[in-house]
Amino acid sequence: YEVLSSSNAHSLVRCRLLTGRTHQIRVHLAAQGSPVAGDCVYGEPDAAVARQALHAWRVALTHPLTQRPLEIEASLPSDLQQLLVDQNLTL
Numbered sequence: 024y025e026v027l028s029s030s031n032a033h034s035l036v037r038c039r040l041l042t043g044r045t046h047q048i049r050v051h052l053a054a055q056g057s058p059v060a061g062d063c064v065y066g067e068p069d070a071a072v073a074r075q076a077l078h079a080w081r082v083a084l085t086h087p088l089t090q091r092p093l094e095i096e097a098s099l100p101s102d103l104q105q106l107l108v109d110q111n112l113t114l
Contacts, residue, residue, distance in 0.1 A: 024052075028112040033060055033071070035112045045077050060106070072106050 028035040034057070038048050049065045052058060058066025060076040069076075078099055086093045099107075099114075107114065 027114065028107075030110045030112055033106075033110045033112060035107065035114070045075070048077065049075070071109060072102065074102070076103060076106060078103055 024036045024038045026034050026036050036052075040047060049059050049062050053062070053065035060066070061069045061072040062075045079097065080099065081094065081096045083092065083094045085091070106112075
């Protein structure tokens with residue numbers, strides 16, 4: 024993982040997964056004492072966000088039918104954009 028920005032209560036990190044799912048990010052960050060904001064299973068509720076503060080901005084995989092590389096990108100949802108603003112974090 025890479026820390027992109029930090030404030031008093033939160034840090035914005037970029038994680039690169041080779042295999043696995045969101046659970047992989049959640050359990051490993053929590054084990055280091057840095058749970059994902061809003062993760063009620065591996066952390067605790069967070070007044071700053073109503074859900075797990077996770078977003079897959081880019082996913083790359085092999086298309087199951089054509090076998091060609093496929094890359095999909097998605098903008099940051101508005102609730103997470105607001106979290107960044109409220110916590111003085113920058114992308």
